Amino acid sequence: MGKLTAKCIVAGDSSVGKSTLVQLFSSNGSHFLKNYSMTTGIDVVMKTVQIPDTGDSIELFLCDSPGKAVFSDMTEMQWDQPGCFCLVFDVTNEASFSSCTKWLQKVRSKTSSAQLPAVLVGNKTDLSDRRAVDKLEAQEWAVRHGLVYFETSAKDLENYELPFQSLAKSFYHMYQERVENFKSLV
Amino acid sequence: MTKAGDLCLSAAGARVILATSSDERHPAEHIMDGNPETFWTTTGMFPQEFIISLSGVFKINKITIHSSLVKNLRIETSISKEPVNFEPCTEKVLIFVYLLIYICFLLPQLSGIQAAHLRFVILSAYDHFVAVYSVSGDT
Numbered sequence: 001m002g003k004l005t006a007k008c009i010v011a012g013d014s015s016v017g018k019s020t021l022v023q024l025f026s027s028n029g030s031h032f033l034k035n036y037s038m039t040t041g042i043d044v045v046m047k048t049v050q051i052p053d054t055g056d057s058i059e060l061f062l063c064d065s066p067g068k069a070v071f072s073d074m075t076e077m078q079w080d081q082p083g084c085f086c087l088v089f090d091v092t093n094e095a096s097f098s099s100c101t102k103w104l105q106k107v108r109s110k111t112s113s114a115q116l117p118a119v120l121v122g123n124k125t126d127l128s129d130r131r132a133v134d135k136l137e138a139q140e141w142a143v144r145h146g147l148v149y150f151e152t153s154a155k156d157l158e159n160y161e162l163p164f165q166s167l168a169k170s171f172y173h174m175y176q177e178r179v180e181n182f183k184s185l186v
Numbered sequence: 187m188t189k190a191g192d193l194c195l196s197a198a199g200a201r202v203i204l205a206t207s208s209d210e211r212h213p214a215e216h217i218m219d220g221n222p223e224t225f226w227t228t229t230g231m232f233p234q235e236f237i238i239s240l241s242g243v244f245k246i247n248k249i250t251i252h253s254s255l256v257k258n259l260r261i262e263t264s265i266s267k268e269p270v271n272f273e274p275c276t277e278k279v280l281i282f283v284y285l286l287i288y289i290c291f292l293l294p295q296l297s298g299i300q301a302a303h304l305r306f307v308i309l310s311a312y313d314h315f316v317a318v319y320s321v322s323g324d325t
Contacts, residue, residue, distance in 0.1 A: 002209035005230040006314075061231070081232055083314055112257065113313045171230070175315055179212065179227055182254055182317040185287050186223040 004058045006083030006171045008164070009110075011103050013096040014038065014067030017123040018088045020154040022064045025164050029157050039066045042078050049168040058168045060084075079110045084167040085118040087147065089138075092130040097122075097138065104145060117170035118147045119163040126153040193323035194304070195220050199241030203269060203303075206234045217318050222252070225317040228308065235307045237269055238321065243302045245325055249276075249292045251306070252319040256280050258309035261292060263301035272305050282312050287319055 010018050020033045026047040043064040050057045063082075065075050085107045089096040100120065108116060120142040122133065135151065142149035148166050152159040192198045196218045205214030207228040214236050216224035228234040243265055251259070258279055262272035275294045304323065308316060 002211065002229060004209075007231055058230075081310060083230055112310070115314075171314075175227075175229065178313065178315045179209075179317075181285070182212075182225055182227060185254060185285065185317075186225075186319070 002056045004056070004172060004175055006058055006060055006168070007081065008060045008062050008084045008086060008167060009065060009079050009082045009107050010062055010086045010088065011065045011107060012067055012088035013090070013093070013099045016067065016088045016090040016093065016096050017154050018067065019043070019064050021086075021088065021121065021123065021152065021160055021163075022062050024154055024157065024160045026062065029160065032154065032157075038068065039064055040068075040071055041066070042075050047164070049165060051169065051172050054172075056172065058171060060164060060168060062086075062164075076106065076110075079107060081112070082107060082110055082116060084171050085116055086121060086163055086167060087118060088121045088123055089133070090124050091122040091133045091138075091151070092124055092127045094132045097133045097141075100141065101145075104147075115174060117167050117174065119166055120145075120147040120149045121163045122149070122151045123154060125151045125158065126156045193240055193244055193246070193325065194218050194238055194321045201239050203237050203239045205236040212317075217321055220320075222319060225254075225319040227317050228311075228315050230314060232311060233307055233309050234316070235305060236318070238304045238306075239269060240302055240304070240323070243300055244323070245298045246294060246301050246304075246323045247297055248324040249294070249304070250322045250324070251290050251292065252287050252321075253280070253290070253316060254287055254319075255282075255312045255316045256288070256308050256318070257282075257311050259290075259292075260307040260309060261294075262305040262307065263294070263299055264303040264305070265300050266302065269303040269305075272303070275299060275301075275304075
């Protein structure tokens with residue numbers, strides 16, 4: 001049985017629901033943040049994810065980061081050597097989707113590895129009448145940039161665990177691949 | 187008298203007493219089992235470290251490490267009975283070598299430094315994971 005550890009950066013514009021998703025996922029859906037409280041530094045939450053059909057698990061250190069630019073200098077220093085990346089936007093907020101390119105560039109610049117498992121999360125799908133970003137458009141953007149796309153509604157407890165499980169799985173596969181490489185070198 | 191290069195082998199009485207990553211399929215004991223085909227892997231995040239305790243206090247002139255994808259490496263030594271009071275011995279940036287085991291020779295800043303314990307701190311890497319195949323210390 002092996003235990004991996006991964007630093008998972010959670011980033012995106014402010015008030016798209018990053019902290020809510022992190023809290024929901026780490027509490028198995030029992031803790032929904034009803035009131036908004038701005039994240040000003042990096043909040044680290046550890047959550048263990050089991051890899052199905054193996055005895056292995058991954059400790060995800062979720063680095064919930066502030067979306068407001070005023071805190072970025074301080075927080076982005078702590079993004080060094082990320083293991084995986086969860087990029088969140090709000091499907092009712094076009095600007096938060098447009099910012100994704102910027103967030104992706106910032107986080108990718110912090111890694112010295114060729115691969116960085118990453119997911120794009122369109123949150124707040126419960127507000128369907130106010131939807132401003134088309135699902136297909138978001139999906140295309142994600143594929144073009146090498147991310148897996150998920151839609152979630154933290155409020156309705158929908159799919160909130162899927163993006164993180166996907167990241168854990170990708171990270172695990174990357175480890176297995178790397179170990180095979182290490183074996184082939186001898 | 188221990189032969190040169192033997193210091194860090196388990197056959198010479200050395201032991202890995204700490205490693206920050208442990209996949210039981212690739213444990214840190216593989217670093218010093220004398221088998222070039224086995225290795226220790228880190229399992230995510232940096233820094234990572236392992237400590238080797240030698241069978242006594244030895245004078246060390248050269249350390250050789252076989253590894254893959256390690257970038258910044260720092261070695262510290264201690265002559266205490268217990269593995270405490272480590273002093274920096276040498277620090278090096280290893281070059282990136284793709285698909286090859288990188289063999290790196292490190293010379294302590296003070297040649298002929300005495301050590302009972304060697305601490306290897308991997309500060310950063312070229313990937314999410316690294317492998318260390320073997321470490322040897324020459325007197």
